[in-house]
Amino acid sequence: MQPLLIYNTLSHQKELFTPVTPDHVGMYVCGPTVYGDGHLGHARPAITFDVLFRYLTHIGYKVRYVRNITDVGHLEHDADEGEDKIAKKARLEQLEPMEVAQYYTNRYHAAMDRLNVLRPSIEPLASGHIIEQIELVKKIMDAGFAYESNGSVYFDVRKYHEHFKNYGQLSGRVIDEMLSTTRELDGQSEKRETADFALWKKASPEHIMRWPSPWSVGFPGWHTECTAMGTKYLGEMFDIHGGGMDLMFPHHESEIAQKFACCGHGPCKYWMHNNMITINGQKMGKSLGNFITLDEFFTGNHKLLEQAYTPMTIRFFILQAHYRSTVDFSNEALVAAEKGYNRLMQAYKTLQRLQPAKSSSVEVKEYRQKCYDAMNDDLNTPIVISHLFDMAKLINTVNDRKATLTQADIDELKGVMETFAFEVMGLRDEASTDNTALIDGLMKMILDMRATAKANKDWATSDKIRDALGALGVTVKDGKDGATYEL
Ligand SMILES: [Zn+2]
Structure with missing residues (x-):
């Protein structure tokens, strides 16, 4: 096996990669929230972790790659308030929310296929793992790091940090400053601290995506899905958790806190983050x-x-x-x-x-x-x-x-x-299709006709052929041994 160094965001240094289980790698990457078409910013994490998946496989590991689809719970502005991103799109387009999620999942797959991004080993949906998320919230409550408020459940960041002293470690945020400098909560808020995040939200009457739970009919918080599904498919402690740098806070920081709160350790050995496209x-x-x-x-x-x-x-x-x-x-x-x-x-x-x-x-x-x-x-x-x-x-x-x-x-x-x-690296030759031989044959014929025209000093015809090919994206190069072409 090649000695692979990877940069661990948590330790801020390159570390020698050693898997939890010899010869096997469990890797979890946060997938898209499916409420719009994939853009260049989505291509980067997909390609980055596709290359990692391909390389680990190439050097001999048996890799289980889990990349989720967020189809519920991701609210606007990545906050705990506001509308669910998918429910909002569904309301605007008068569609069933799952219709929106399916439509954009299909389009995401089509774009990724064109980019030659391999499909992950498992692609779980957040909406298909509500029971696992409820179980996770129960465990965190039993451990005393969450509280119920008006049918919703929030993670108690202050209490958590007093105990584990690691909230903010991944993203480099200073939690004491966050707790003391965040704006005063108004009397309407269900949270004890602005820094607290939702584990379960009670659904408002107009909210369409809703499930029963011990606290209310509602839906899970955005961060619970990755903790629940990562544990379900990769185990208590897996190897690599990846995603874009923009997910470091609050998403990944909260994932770490959730896992520590219920199990006393983080979800994985290595955290990897790709930078942004600006x-x-x-x-x-x-x-x-x-x-x-x-x-x-x-x-x-x-x-x-x-x-x-x-x-x-x-x-x-x-x-x-x-x-x-x-x-x-x-x-x-x-x-x-x-x-x-x-x-x-x-x-x-x-x-x-x-x-x-x-x-x-x-x-x-x-x-x-x-x-x-x-x-x-x-x-x-x-x-x-x-x-x-x-x-x-x-x-x-x-x-x-x-x-x-x-x-x-x-x-x-x-x-x-x-x-x-x-x-x-997953490149493929886009120009080589089944038509290659045909194009080669046609080009040889056209270049022979042009050579004949040139031999007859018929410059008008030879230039016309060259220009017409140029307009089609074919470059003709004249050399000592005759003309060649490039598409
Ligand atoms: Zn995630």
Whole structure:
């Protein structure tokens, strides 16, 4: 097994990954709240943890990857007040809430499939685990860290922190300041402290999604689902809990508190968080109204987009940055990602056609280990990409007959590219479809006609062919041995 270092948000340092159970990994990642189309901000955690899932599997672990669907309990502004996000959408569109959740779950899956994000091992719904959530709330109440107020149940943050002294540790918030500086609660509030969070909410008469419980007919708080479902499917203590940095507080902080309150320990060994995608330096998000949906990227149909970007361009764009760095959206950056992605795919194609030599004039055996070293260093995908670019350069040099490789070395390069570009980073060659042979044949015919026109000094025809191909996105390159093309 490769010695994998991952950055643990809880300890603020890179740690050697050692699973709870040898050879097995249990990993939980917070999935989407399904009340709108997935946007670029959703693509990042999905791709980040997809790469982790793929890599852990590649190095030999048996991985159980759980990523939930939040279809109930997530209120507006991530707060304890306001309307349920899905119920609100259902009311606005006059639909059954589950119809809204199903519709956007289907669309989320379709977008993720296009991004080549593998489906998790288990994808549980919050609404399908109400009983488990009620049981969790009961345990927390029995331990004395929650109180009932007017049919709702709240987590007692002050009492919890006095006992465990770790509320705020994950997100770096100072709880004493939170408790003393939060605004005074008005007489209407059911909570003892503003910092307290809901474990169960009594449903108001117009609230559609509701279940019976010992306290009231209502619905669970947003943070209980991940604690309940993580424990159910991955056990009392699992390996990795992941999500976006924006979920660190209050969501993950509260998950830790819930687990400590009922069991005396946290849910997992390692907490991993991907950074945000910004747009003009501001977080991209649905609640901020400055987001671009994935479908809009794929079609180019948005005022901020200068062109359409394929799913693999988006995936490559995200992988070009380390997952803990911020990424700022711009058309220039996406165009650069498109070029980089195409360069790699082109190099892989060139590699298939290289003529082997009796001996190699260059060394290739270090590439594989360099890629492993980068992945083992907290999933450093930008460094893996830079090694793949070095390989692409070498492949082109050999293709230009300025260096030689044996068949064994050509096979080694193929193996490294297939492992790291395709299997681990999850890229796929969008241009290679079943039509490849047909397109090649047609292009050969067109380029032969153009060569004939040129031989006859019929420049008008040869230019017309080149320009028409250019308009279709096909670049013709004239070389010593005739013309070649690139899609
Ligand atoms: Zn969660």
